[in-house]
Amino acid sequence: MILKKKNWLAILALVLAVAMLAACTPRTDMPDDDTPSRDDYDPNFDGVRIGEITPDFSYEIAERFSVSDHTVGWVDVPGTNISDVVVRNPDCTDNEYYLRRNFYGEEYFYGVYYIDIRAELGQTRDELGVVTTIYGHAMTDNPEEERFNRKFGNLHRFRDPEFMLEHPYIFFSLPEDNMAFEVIAVFYGNVDNPEFSYNFDHPDVPFIDVINNAVLPRSLYHFDIELDANDKFLVLSTCIYNPSCGTQLLHHRDTMYRFAIMARLVSPNAPLRDYATFTINENRTVDPDGRWQS
Numbered sequence: 001m002i003l004k005k006k007n008w009l010a011i012l013a014l015v016l017a018v019a020m021l022a023a024c025t026p027r028t029d030m031p032d033d034d035t036p037s038r039d040d041y042d043p044n045f046d047g048v049r050i051g052e053i054t055p056d057f058s059y060e061i062a063e064r065f066s067v068s069d070h071t072v073g074w075v076d077v078p079g080t081n082i083s084d085v086v087v088r089n090p091d092c093t094d095n096e097y098y099l100r101r102n103f104y105g106e107e108y109f110y111g112v113y114y115i116d117i118r119a120e121l122g123q124t125r126d127e128l129g130v131v132t133t134i135y136g137h138a139m140t141d142n143p144e145e146e147r148f149n150r151k152f153g154n155l156h157r158f159r160d161p162e163f164m165l166e167h168p169y170i171f172f173s174l175p176e177d178n179m180a181f182e183v184i185a186v187f188y189g190n191v192d193n194p195e196f197s198y199n200f201d202h203p204d205v206p207f208i209d210v211i212n213n214a215v216l217p218r219s220l221y222h223f224d225i226e227l228d229a230n231d232k233f234l235v236l237s238t239c240i241y242n243p244s245c246g247t248q249l250l251h252h253r254d255t256m257y258r259f260a261i262m263a264r265l266v267s268p269n270a271p272l273r274d275y276a277t278f279t280i281n282e283n284r285t286v287d288p289d290g291r292w293q294s
Contacts, residue, residue: 051268080154181263
């Protein structure tokens with residue numbers, strides 16, 4: 001009986017040792033420590049997920065692509081009249097090809113929504129680069145004028161905190177993927193400033209550093225959104241006007257300033273936000289000669 005008891009104790013000790021070793025050994029099937037968890041799927045969440053309300057524009061994209069293979073996607077901004085096809089010059093040499101052309105490539109003063117030639121694109125979100133910038137004209141930033149409803153003019157609605165509060169998302173679709181982006185910055189910027197490459201992924205500067213050091217300090221609002229280097233971003237960029245005289249301060253070719261909305265790609269599993277969470281940035285950075293910005 002004594003020998004059996006000793007054997008039993010030895011077996012128990014061996015089992016405990018193996019269990020402790022297993023507990024201390026990292027699991028190779030677990031995500032890395034730096035994997036973002038804020039959008040992870042939670043089976044216990046019973047609310048609405050962002051993927052459930054993201055519009056599907058795959059039909060519209062396919063239809064437009066059958067007309068022009070310059071078609072790359074569709075942009076949709078809730079609360080505005082912005083919902084239309086997005087194109088790109090396929091030879092990737094002239095970033096202003098569509099500045100004064102319509103969808104058919106014909107001369108057209110108001111242009112069409114088009115993507116920066118430096119952006120990485122594909123059929124799904126997995127093929128997107130770190131930043132995708134869509135350009136479009138604004139004929140005025142005054143909502144009282146009829147021209148306000150042309151192209152990206154309605155983006156200036158985001159300057160109104162109440163509008164921003166109720167419209168936290170922008171939607172962008174590729175041929176095989178419909179995506180939601182949550183707004184993280186609403187800002188003015190001097191595009192001639194080499195340290196302010198908000199519209200493309202600069203090879204020498206991590207884009208997250210551009211956001212933290214140049215974009216967020218210029219934003220009209222501080223958003224309660226966590227960002228990291230693995231995020232992907234959408235930028236909608238348009239013209240701005242001097243309210244004192246109504247003249248355009250940025251013509252895409254030869255002047256300095258742009259008004260832009262930047263948004264972060266969110267997982268379709270993320271809980272839907274009913275409202276944007278932010279505070280007014282009372283001490284935002286204003287570029288030289290930009291004190292008029294409001």
